[in-house]
Amino acid sequence: MNLPNKIELANLPTPIHTMFYEGFEILIKRDDFTGTEWSGNKIRKLEYLAFDALNKKADVLLTCGGVQSNHARATACVAAKLGLRCILYLRGSEPKTVDGNLALSKLFGAEIKYVTAEEYDQIYSVAEKDIKKLSKQGLKSYFIHEGGSSEVGIWGYIEFVNELQKQLRKIKNKPSHIITAVGSGGTLAGLVLGKKLYNLKSKIIGVNVLKTSGDFEKIAVDLANKCSKKYKLGVKVNSKDFEILDGYSTEGYENITDEKVSLLTEISQETGIIFDPAYTGKAFYGMIDHFIYQANEFNKLMFIHTGGIFGVFAKMKQYISNSEFGLLDAENIVRS
Numbered sequence: 001m002n003l004p005n006k007i008e009l010a011n012l013p014t015p016i017h018t019m020f021y022e023g024f025e026i027l028i029k030r031d032d033f034t035g036t037e038w039s040g041n042k043i044r045k046l047e048y049l050a051f052d053a054l055n056k057k058a059d060v061l062l063t064c065g066g067v068q069s070n071h072a073r074a075t076a077c078v079a080a081k082l083g084l085r086c087i088l089y090l091r092g093s094e095p096k097t098v099d100g101n102l103a104l105s106k107l108f109g110a111e112i113k114y115v116t117a118e119e120y121d122q123i124y125s126v127a128e129k130d131i132k133k134l135s136k137q138g139l140k141s142y143f144i145h146e147g148g149s150s151e152v153g154i155w156g157y158i159e160f161v162n163e164l165q166k167q168l169r170k171i172k173n174k175p176s177h178i179i180t181a182v183g184s185g186g187t188l189a190g191l192v193l194g195k196k197l198y199n200l201k202s203k204i205i206g207v208n209v210l211k212t213s214g215d216f217e218k219i220a221v222d223l224a225n226k227c228s229k230k231y232k233l234g235v236k237v238n239s240k241d242f243e244i245l246d247g248y249s250t251e252g253y254e255n256i257t258d259e260k261v262s263l264l265t266e267i268s269q270e271t272g273i274i275f276d277p278a279y280t281g282k283a284f285y286g287m288i289d290h291f292i293y294q295a296n297e298f299n300k301l302m303f304i305h306t307g308g309i310f311g312v313f314a315k316m317k318q319y320i321s322n323s324e325f326g327l328l329d330a331e332n333i334v335r336s
């Protein structure tokens with residue numbers, strides 16, 4: 001196999017932990033342990049993207065996302081580590097309180113540019129103006145797709161499957177289903193391609209936190225097949241190779257219902273694991289609802305914890321007010 005090169009940045013392999021919910025054993029693949037500042041799934045993609053950027057002699061990394069984007073924060077951190085400049089195009093306007101991922105991106109020295117939803121839809125043309133200006137200053141730019149989800153970036157999750165297969169050799173009762181949150185689709189595309197290449201038996205399940213299941217069937221299939229073609233992998237992916245659980249983000253990407261948060265805070269209090277509001281919280285809730293509450297068939301579940309912890313700080317009041325302390329105590333805790 002014609003594997004691309006990467007820079008080793010993440011703490012790999014990430015461990016597999018076990019938790020119990022309503023008597024069911026659930027495996028948690030702790031990709032939130034990939035690092036502290038670059039915690040989460042994005043660093044696996046950035047290892048390949050950063051190699052490509054340095055190989056192309058880039059001086060500046062440019063990327064985009066929501067105001068609380070984990071990917072933007074991880075990119076800012078990698079740029080700081082590699083001595084590169086970083087420009088982030090964030091969808092929305094500057095919030096009154098700068099916290100969570102946004103605060104960290106600033107701390108890493110990234111230049112932040114807020115863009116409207118319309119501009120975001122054409123983000124490469126917005127970035128292109130800066131790329132031209134930088135070029136006049138003699139600086140080379142490297143633009144990273146939303147979520148790092150490109151033919152290069154998804155190698156992070158192709159190779160995740162290779163790592164996982166080695167770990168699963170030591171586990172007797174293998175997971176029948178592996179569940180992940182889906183945002184830009186790259187993690188899912190990499191997993192599906194990795195499943196084919198490394199002969200993983202478990203079914204891959206995505207929980208979409210935006211767009212529709214139909215959108216992601218197309219996005220993931222196209223991305224996986226483009227990568228397969230580019231690297232001559234000799235495999236073809238189709239929408240029957242995975243499943244999307246739709247309908248677990250009707251409140252919108254930037255919000256999360258109290259019902260979901262109350263499950264998450266219960267899990268935090270019983271296991272010490274934290275799930276974020278935009279991605280892992282919705283996906284974890286979706287997995288529990290679909291397989292356990294609605295009793296859909298499975299033998300064993302594995303949840304990929306794709307990180308996102310800093311997003312919790314932007315919603316901390318909601319999280320704490322849903323814990324057993326109640327709103328009054330929660331407010332006291334926030335203030336103290």
Ligand SMILES: Cc1ncc(COP(=O)(O)O)c(C=O)c1O
Pocket residue numbers: 040041069070071147149181182183184185186187188276279280306307308
């Ligand atoms: C914490 C977290 N989990 C999951 C995802 C989804 O990954 P992907 O964008 O590869 O679909 C993202 C980013 O979008 C994320 O930040």
